[in-house]
Ligand code: SF4
């Protein structure tokens with residue numbers, strides 16, 4: 001039963017590197033060269049971006065909401081843009 005309840009509300013632990021980040025543990029600092037930006041009109045809320053972000057920095061606050069990026073921790077890797085099936089994410093230069 002414990003495993004069943006975990007599957008209903010999956011919460012992944014966030015990566016938090018403590019060396020080389022500023023101003024605090026896991027934060028990206030100013031070295032990111034580009035960032036993902038949502039185009040809400042094209043988003044189908046499939047949440048592939050949320051599931052595949054290696055940093056766990058795409059958030060969905062409530063069921064049915066559009067996802068958004070926590071730029072304090074986003075590393076600008078572009079995985080979310082790559083997996084989005086609706087072209088609802090683009091990378092923009094910082
Ligand atoms: S993967 Fe694309 S379409 Fe799916 S929720 Fe993310 S931005 Fe929206």
Ligand code: SF4
Pocket residue numbers: 035036052053054055056057058069073074075076077078079080081
């Ligand atoms: S660019 Fe990388 S770290 Fe940033 S939200 Fe997309 S997948 Fe996550």
